[in-house]
Amino acid sequence: MPDRLDAPDLLQLTTHIVEQWVVPTFMVGIDGRLLAWNRACEILTGMPAAQAMGGAYRQAFFGVDRPCLAELLAQGRSAEIARLFPRHRELPGPSAGVHAECWMEMPLRGMERYLAIDASPLRDPAGQLLAVLESLHDTTEHERANARFRRLFESSPDPVWIIEGNRFVDCNDAAVAMLGYRSRHELLNTHPSQLSPSHQPDGEGSFEKAERMMAIAVEQGLHRFHWVHQRADGTPFDAEVTLARIELEGQAAIYCTWRDISDRKRAEDALRLYATVFQHSGEALLITDADNRIVTANAALTRDSGYTLDEIRGRNPSLFASGLTPRENYAELWQALAEQGYWQGELWDKRKNGSVFAKWAVITAVRDPQGRVRNYIASYTDMSQRREAEARIDYLAHHDPLTGLFNRHSLEHRLEQALHTARRDATAVATVFLDIDRFKLVNDTLGHLVGDLLLSEVARRLSSTLRESDVVARLGGDEFVIALTGLSRSADAVPVVQKLHLLLSEPYHLAERVLGVTASLGVSLFPDDGQDVQALMKQADVALYHAKEMGRNNYQFFTAAMTLRATERLELEHDLRHALRLSQFELHYQPQYRLADGSLCGMEALLRWRHPVRGLVPPLAFIGVAEESGLIESLGGWVIEEACRQLAAWRACGQGPPCVAVNVSVQQLRSDKLLEHVRAALQRHGLEGEALELEVTESAAMSKPEEAIERLRALRALGLRLALDDFGTGYSSLTYLKLLPIQTLKLDRSFVHDLETNDNSAAICAATLALAHTLGYAVVGEGVETAAQQEFLRRHGCDMMQGYLLGRPMPAAHWDALWSARS
Numbered sequence: 103m104p105d106r107l108d109a110p111d112l113l114q115l116t117t118h119i120v121e122q123w124v125v126p127t128f129m130v131g132i133d134g135r136l137l138a139w140n141r142a143c144e145i146l147t148g149m150p151a152a153q154a155m156g157g158a159y160r161q162a163f164f165g166v167d168r169p170c171l172a173e174l175l176a177q178g179r180s181a182e183i184a185r186l187f188p189r190h191r192e193l194p195g196p197s198a199g200v201h202a203e204c205w206m207e208m209p210l211r212g213m214e215r216y217l218a219i220d221a222s223p224l225r226d227p228a229g230q231l232l233a234v235l236e237s238l239h240d241t242t243e244h245e246r247a248n249a250r251f252r253r254l255f256e257s258s259p260d261p262v263w264i265i266e267g268n269r270f271v272d273c274n275d276a277a278v279a280m281l282g283y284r285s286r287h288e289l290l291n292t293h294p295s296q297l298s299p300s301h302q303p304d305g306e307g308s309f310e311k312a313e314r315m316m317a318i319a320v321e322q323g324l325h326r327f328h329w330v331h332q333r334a335d336g337t338p339f340d341a342e343v344t345l346a347r348i349e350l351e352g353q354a355a356i357y358c359t360w361r362d363i364s365d366r367k368r369a370e371d372a373l374r375l376y377a378t379v380f381q382h383s384g385e386a387l388l389i390t391d392a393d394n395r396i397v398t399a400n401a402a403l404t405r406d407s408g409y410t411l412d413e414i415r416g417r418n419p420s421l422f423a424s425g426l427t428p429r430e431n432y433a434e435l436w437q438a439l440a441e442q443g444y445w446q447g448e449l450w451d452k453r454k455n456g457s458v459f460a461k462w463a464v465i466t467a468v469r470d471p472q473g474r475v476r477n478y479i480a481s482y483t484d485m486s487q488r489r490e491a492e493a494r495i496d497y498l499a500h501h502d503p504l505t506g507l508f509n510r511h512s513l514e515h516r517l518e519q520a521l522h523t524a525r526r527d528a529t530a531v532a533t534v535f536l537d538i539d540r541f542k543l544v545n546d547t548l549g550h551l552v553g554d555l556l557l558s559e560v561a562r563r564l565s566s567t568l569r570e571s572d573v574v575a576r577l578g579g580d581e582f583v584i585a586l587t588g589l590s591r592s593a594d595a596v597p598v599v600q601k602l603h604l605l606l607s608e609p610y611h612l613a614e615r616v617l618g619v620t621a622s623l624g625v626s627l628f629p630d631d632g633q634d635v636q637a638l639m640k641q642a643d644v645a646l647y648h649a650k651e652m653g654r655n656n657y658q659f660f661t662a663a664m665t666l667r668a669t670e671r672l673e674l675e676h677d678l679r680h681a682l683r684l685s686q687f688e689l690h691y692q693p694q695y696r697l698a699d700g701s702l703c704g705m706e707a708l709l710r711w712r713h714p715v716r717g718l719v720p721p722l723a724f725i726g727v728a729e730e731s732g733l734i735e736s737l738g739g740w741v742i743e744e745a746c747r748q749l750a751a752w753r754a755c756g757q758g759p760p761c762v763a764v765n766v767s768v769q770q771l772r773s774d775k776l777l778e779h780v781r782a783a784l785q786r787h788g789l790e791g792e793a794l795e796l797e798v799t800e801s802a803a804m805s806k807p808e809e810a811i812e813r814l815r816a817l818r819a820l821g822l823r824l825a826l827d828d829f830g831t832g833y834s835s836l837t838y839l840k841l842l843p844i845q846t847l848k849l850d851r852s853f854v855h856d857l858e859t860n861d862n863s864a865a866i867c868a869a870t871l872a873l874a875h876t877l878g879y880a881v882v883g884e885g886v887e888t889a890a891q892q893e894f895l896r897r898h899g900c901d902m903m904q905g906y907l908l909g910r911p912m913p914a915a916h917w918d919a920l921w922s923a924r925s
């Protein structure tokens with residue numbers, strides 16, 4: 103064999119090789135003539151070599167005279183290669199061959215074949231093109247399999263993806279639609295985590311988790327798991343993902359499918375919720391099957407019945423039956439379930455421990471779409487609890503919750519009935535209004551707990567003393583009302599009222615202390631004082647008011663005169679409203695002296711009303727009304743202003759006491775305006791704080807003591823002197839007493855008045871003086887009328903005194919005249 107073949111030899115040798123070659127191959131010269139057609143070509147196309155060599159070879163493939171790939175390549179007809187063989191590519195390497203794939207008709211064989219065609223140029227040693235060899239590979243089956251796969255891939259209703267190198271390299275239209283993108287090109291070459299929220303519900307990052315899931319799929323061949331994806335608009339959805347390891351054209355890949363399980367998840371969540379509601383429902387719930395065998399029951403049912411679920415599952419609910427439910431009820435129940443699918447009614451059941459109880463049952467039949475009963479659902483409410491609750495509500499609607507006595511509604515109803523009976527039987531009824539004296543003070547000083555205990559004890563005493571037929575009610579606070587019924591005559595009420603009054607004055611042993619409390623009572627009588635409930639209640643209230651006006655701790659029967667007094671009170675309030683504007687008030691001054699040297703240490707300013715008709719009215723006749731009507735604030739303001747003005751006037755003449763004391767009522771003390779009134783008055787009249795003393799009663803200071811302490815401290819900060827008035831009449835708590843910023847205690851005149859005749863009063867005076875001095879307070883003895891009283895106080899170290907013995911309250915002019923005469 104020569105080293106280098108020339109062109110003819112090369113062609114000849116190649117022709118020979120082609121003819122021997124087992125792969126269908128033919129060779130075309132540069133002029134388009136067929137140079138070789140081997141046996142394998144004959145078999146593939148059905149065209150004998152002789153026919154092909156005769157020039158018909160082109161029709162072996164398409165039945166029409168269409169150039170083959172080798173011919174086009176041999177003649178350099180590239181444009182036609184691209185048109186006739188859309189799926190073609192140039193082969194790598196120096197040969198500049200072409201690979202193409204296409205369906206060919208094979209008319210002589212009567213069948214289509216998919217061929218992979220390789221066209222390779224044959225060149226002489228100088229590189230001159232001699233011919234082109236075309237070899238044919240029948241890949242029909244492979245191509246058909248590919249096409250089937252593609253069809254399946256494309257037509258899958260679930261999203262399908264191909265993953266290579268952990269990135270999506272292909273997907274179907276369902277995937278594009280599910281994610282809400284416009285085309286698959288937007289999705290290709292993305293990592294699965296890019297189509298997901300940053301983290302999965304278990305907290306793992308989507309990227310890390312996706313990598314881990316794909317690694318498992320590659321290792322195990324198949325992996326299925328839940329995944330949260332994200333649509334193009336950012337909304338997440340739950341998917342079940344399946345990854346299957348595959349090989350694609352020799353490459354490792356992952357076949358990935360998704361199924362949107364949002365609906366399933368929602369259904370599962372809803373089922374979980376229903377199960378929780380079922381389990382935790384406060385109502386007992388039971389589900390049976392079509393044969394009425396228990397399928398399940400909730401916790402309330404097992405708790406109420408005493409059975410465990412295992413003990414009742416599969417059994418008939420008749421195991422709960424007590425035998426007390428009438429048979430007809432069950433018959434009615436099953437008939438209603440069959441006809442209406444629903445029944446409700448009362449059943450008498452038995453718990454596991456044998457106790458019988460009534461329950462309200464609501465039973466519903468659940469049917470399948472064909473109308474067959476699948477289950478019965480029963481819910482039960484324990485009627486005994488409901489009855490108890492109803493009874494409790496009814497009780498609360500008619501009774502006072504603290505004392506258990508009747509409330510206003512029940513009182514009116516029962517009093518109405520009592521009047522009806524009294525009219526019929528010609529008997530009498532007494533309506534008694536009852537208030538505990540100074541109850542507010544008890545509440546404020548000893549606390550609400552003691553207050554409540556006191557009210558309960560009063561209720562107990564009343565209920566245990568009165569007859570069953572009498573009515574005892576509490577209207578609120580310390581207001582009690584009693585209806586004494588079935589009295590033969592009105593006078594029969596008197597001993598009962600007396601008894602009640604005495605009974606309520608007995609000492610109270612409450613919270614480890616003994617309390618001395620009294621009560622005031624007002625009584626109206628049927629038929630004498632009124633004919634109906636409203637009139638009788640109003641008259642009893644008027645009588646009670648009168649009892650309080652009489653100094654409390656007494657009882658009063660209603661009289662027509664009381665109505666007159668009530669009218670007078672209204673007139674008084676009316677006049678009082680105009681008195682300030684008409685300058686009808688004036689101050690009288692009573693001197694206070696030091697016991698040690700008899701020097702004048704102060705004067706108390708006491709209010710008087712110069713009424714055009716009634717003359718000089720003392721303060722106790724109108725202060726109460728002024729307080730009740732709210733006029734006290736402006737009236738008290740005037741007193742402070744006038745007292746300051748008078749002291750400044752006295753000082754201007756080089757006369758008068760070092761300071762003036764004025765009384766301040768509890769309403770003034772609670773008002774925000776007091777501090778400003780005082781500051782302005784002092785400033786206006788050029789007085790220092792020490793020039794004014796404010797007297798606050800013990801009861802005013804001890805009602806809301808914390809608040810009083812705060813306000814008194816603010817007043818004290820102005821330099822004012824502060825005195826605790828009427829000391830000994832209230833319920834001062836030593837704890838609070840120590841905290842009050844006062845300088846002086848005024849020993850109440852009731853003790854001073856009695857100290858010569860009553861050992862107790864003398865002892866109280868002595869003890870008060872000792873206590874006050876221990877706490878660092880000065881003491882003013884009030885109401886000193888006799889030399890003996892003065893002497894007693896002096897002996898016990900009392901600091902100051904005030905009383906008729908040394909001077910009555912007199913107008914300023916009186917003192918002016920006196921001092922002028924002396925000087």
Ligand SMILES: Nc1nc2c(ncn2[C@@H]2O[C@H](COP(=O)(O)O[C@H]3[C@@H](O)[C@H](n4cnc5c(=O)[nH]c(N)nc54)O[C@@H]3COP(=O)(O)O)[C@@H](O)[C@H]2O)c(=O)[nH]1
Nearest residue numbers: 708709720721722741765766767827885886887904905906
């Ligand atoms: N909020 C205000 N209350 C005031 C004001 N002015 C008076 N009052 C209150 O009225 C109470 C009665 O006052 P009054 O009728 O003026 O009686 C005072 C004295 O006249 C009386 N007194 C003084 N010495 C004696 C005596 O020897 N015997 C006796 N039987 N009575 C005497 O005491 C009253 C003064 O007491 P006190 O105030 O406790 O020092 C009076 O108690 C005030 O509460 C007012 O402007 N505002």
